[in-house]
Amino acid sequence: MNCSECDAKINIPDDAAVGELVSCPECGADFEIAKKDGSNVELKPAESVGEDWGE
Amino acid sequence: MSKICIVFDRLRLEEKMLQEQASKMGHDTIVVDAKTSQISTESKKGDIDFGDVVLERCVSYFRGLHFTACLEFLDVPVINKYDVADKCGNKLVTSLLLKKHGVPTPKTYFAFSSEEAANLINKVGFPIVIKPVIGSWGRGILPLRDKDTTEAIIEMRDIADGSHDRIYYLQEVINRPPRDIRAITVGNQVIAAMYRKSQGDFKTNIALGGDPEICEITKEMEDICIKASGAVGGGILGIDLMEDEKRGLVIHEVNNTVEFKGLARVAKKNIPQEMINFALNHVRK
Structure with missing residues (x-):
């Protein structure tokens, strides 16, 4: 899986689940795992932290 | 055996821990991403599988609050209830309720315009803590120790012009x-x-x-x-x-x-x- 921002390789851990975040090790862009079916993974850009985020 | 549903918008360690624990206890679990869910006034309880009970775990306060309202509309048991989320999400409301119920809480002062906030700070004196009425993780919270900083903060709040920026929540320093x-x-x-x-x-x-x-x-x-x-x-x-x-x-x-x-x-x-x-x-x- 390559980063849509900088094309670097992003490693997705085997136990990663839909909804989890992964970061590009090179440019730092955050992505959310949108779909995961075995080794087929779909990423989408993660939401940025909102004003109402937190507890 | 029951089915526990975790409603989330970002799957953090906490949500995974809850899921793992429920499985260990022999229960089924289901996770529902609030961001990819659709609910309407025509929706019925069985349209989406929310299990026997929902733990609402959205990191976005407003998303979680409004999703909870929808769950309650569908008669899905949810923790916490909308009313609780609503009260806890607003620091002004929480402070009032704590005081009303005899819970020891810091003295807290409220003003509803920038001019009156300045007057209030002048009356109560420095230092005093300013907090946004809605927000978490300590964002926007800072101790005001002098007039110059206070004026700058109030000015910034005026410029920001968010729906809650003119509600001033000021608290004694403990x-x-x-x-x-x-x-x-x-x-x-x-x-x-x-x-x-x-x-x-x-x-x-x-x-x-x-x-x-x-x-x-x-x-x-x-x-x-x-x-x-x-x-x-x-x-x-x-x-x-x-x-x-x-x-x-x-x-x-x-x-x-x-x-x-x-x-x-x-x-x-x-x-x-x-x-x-x-x-x-x-x-x-």
Whole structure:
């Protein structure tokens, strides 16, 4: 899986689940795992932290 | 065997811990991403599988609040209730409820325009803490110690012009050790508490890197935490306390979607297990 921002390789851990975040090790862009079916993974850009985020 | 549903918008360690614990306890689990869900006035309870009970765990306060309203419309049991989330999400409302219910809480002052906020600060005096009425992780909270900084902050709030920026929430500075206490209440029980030490600055939030250390649950702490929980309507809550040098423990915040990964590292009780048992007992009643 390559980063849509900088094309670097992003490693997705085997136990990663839909909804989890992964970061590009090179440019730092955050992505959310949108779909995961075995080794087929779909990423989408993660939401940025909102004003109402937190507890 | 029951089915526990976790509604989320970002799958954090806490949600995974809850899921894993429910499975260990022999229950089915289901996770629903609020961001990819659709609900309408025509929706019926069975249209989406929400299991037997929902733990609403959205990191976005407004998303979680409105999703909870939809779940209650569908008659899906959800923790926490909309009413509780609504009260805890607004610091002004929480402060009023704590005081009304006799819970020791810092003196807090409110103003509804920038001019009157300046007058109020002038009357009460420095230092004083300014907090946004809605917001978490310590964002926007700072101690005001002089006139120049205060004027700059008020000006910034005027420019920002968010819907809550003209509601001024000002709180006395508590003379305390450089730490606060986070307690987790589940129903009528305080299940764990920890000290959150500051990293040399004013704030103590774990989200900001505060260092967790287990805190003994005293009778005083238990009593006021349970009272605070009752004041907002109960459920699963994160209660923030400070040790006032003169008054003892005071509660300054009650959090609706409690984060517990820091506390889980040091707590004696199994926090996810307590939360799941509470959720199941809630539907069995």
